[in-house]
Amino acid sequence: MNKEIEILREEIDKIDNQILANILKRLDLVKSIHKIKQDNSELIIDIDRELKIINQLISQIDNNTSKNIIKRIYNIIFQEVKEISYSKHPEVIAELNIQLDSKKLIIAGPCSVENELQINDLAEKISNIGIKFLRGGIYKARTNPNSFQGLRKAGLQMFFEAARNNNLFTVSEFLDIEQAKSYFEYFDIIMIGSRNMTNFEFLRKMGRLTAETGKPIILKRGYASTIDELVSASEYIRSEGNSNIVLCLRGIRTFEETAGYYRFPPDLHSLIELRDKTNLPIIFDPSHSAGKTEIVPNVAKAAIDIGFNGIIIEVHDDAKNAMSDGMQAINSHMLAEIYNYINLKK
Numbered sequence: 001m002n003k004e005i006e007i008l009r010e011e012i013d014k015i016d017n018q019i020l021a022n023i024l025k026r027l028d029l030v031k032s033i034h035k036i037k038q039d040n041s042e043l044i045i046d047i048d049r050e051l052k053i054i055n056q057l058i059s060q061i062d063n064n065t066s067k068n069i070i071k072r073i074y075n076i077i078f079q080e081v082k083e084i085s086y087s088k089h090p091e092v093i094a095e096l097n098i099q100l101d102s103k104k105l106i107i108a109g110p111c112s113v114e115n116e117l118q119i120n121d122l123a124e125k126i127s128n129i130g131i132k133f134l135r136g137g138i139y140k141a142r143t144n145p146n147s148f149q150g151l152r153k154a155g156l157q158m159f160f161e162a163a164r165n166n167n168l169f170t171v172s173e174f175l176d177i178e179q180a181k182s183y184f185e186y187f188d189i190i191m192i193g194s195r196n197m198t199n200f201e202f203l204r205k206m207g208r209l210t211a212e213t214g215k216p217i218i219l220k221r222g223y224a225s226t227i228d229e230l231v232s233a234s235e236y237i238r239s240e241g242n243s244n245i246v247l248c249l250r251g252i253r254t255f256e257e258t259a260g261y262y263r264f265p266p267d268l269h270s271l272i273e274l275r276d277k278t279n280l281p282i283i284f285d286p287s288h289s290a291g292k293t294e295i296v297p298n299v300a301k302a303a304i305d306i307g308f309n310g311i312i313i314e315v316h317d318d319a320k321n322a323m324s325d326g327m328q329a330i331n332s333h334m335l336a337e338i339y340n341y342i343n344l345k346k
């Protein structure tokens with residue numbers, strides 16, 4: 001081999017060993033910090049600190065390409081480190097299972113988290129009703145790229161705090177594995193939305209990411225997916241090690257003449273077939289199915305009456321000005337009425 005290359009490679013090997021030793025040392029230090037945070041029930045993730053570290057490092061570099069390389073490397077380091085430290089979530093799993101078993105699960109909240117005032121107000125009202133699970137879109141999967149895409153990173157902390165200040169668990173969707181790895185801790189239950197149900201590599205990765213903690217995943221039925229395909233999709237997650245999966249139906253597209261009346265006509269009968277094919281709990285989303293505020297409560301009640309394990313429902317107290325799905329939002333009074341209906345049932 002070329003002598004010059006050999007010398008350079010020797011130098012690289014030396015540096016790699018130093019990098020390895022330093023990465024392992026760094027990992028140990030970070031784990032010690034995480035342990036202290038966990039003992040104090042604090043969030044492991046600290047977005048501001050990550051940003052500070054990256055900015056400090058790249059400020060020492062002139063070249064833009066190198067800046068980007070360092071940014072990418074550090075984002076990977078941050079993600080991997082967090083994955084190692086995620087703790088189990090016994091409380092959320094226990095509460096979820098109790099409510100699913102009694103077929104009274106209600107997950108309620110806005111389609112999208114919009115601002116602190118909105119989410120704090122709703123979280124308080126929802127908690128006062130007696131509900132334990134707060135939904136709120138942060139990363140929104142919208143059909144049109146010009147529609148509101150969610151507050152994204154800016155919404156994470158406000159959603160989490162609104163929930164915790166009101167003793168609620170958080171339920172929300174990640175659209176890709178990078179978001180999920182980076183912000184895993186913010187959501188107690190992760191939703192995989194209709195548009196991602198057939199993204200099998202994503203399902204696999206989510207299964208792997210949640211295998212250790214068993215963090216529950218709500219898997220929504222895809223727009224054009226059959227019942228068998230929904231069950232198969234859940235197998236992608238389960239086969240990677242997480243069986244805490246809840247299936248969610250949200251109506252279907254059909255030739256049915258009622259198609260104009262509903263947004264996605266409620267296929268409540270699909271429950272019978274699904275129960276034959278899977279032991280997983282199954283909930284219904286009356287909001288995206290009904291698509292109109294006035295008919296959401298009846299669809300919600302019908303879903304419970306027919307035997308679903310629960311519902312996930314969109315709520316907004318200023319629906320006219322909602323940033324997404326206002327036309328199908330119920331208000332908090334309607335939610336209280338549905339809660340009473342479900343909980344007074346024998």
Ligand code: PEP
Nearest residue numbers: 137193194195220250288
């Ligand atoms: C949602 O529940 O916020 C949502 C976007 O639903 P779906 O994936 O069913 O369209």
Ligand code: MN
Nearest residue numbers: 111314324325
């Ligand atoms: Mn919605």
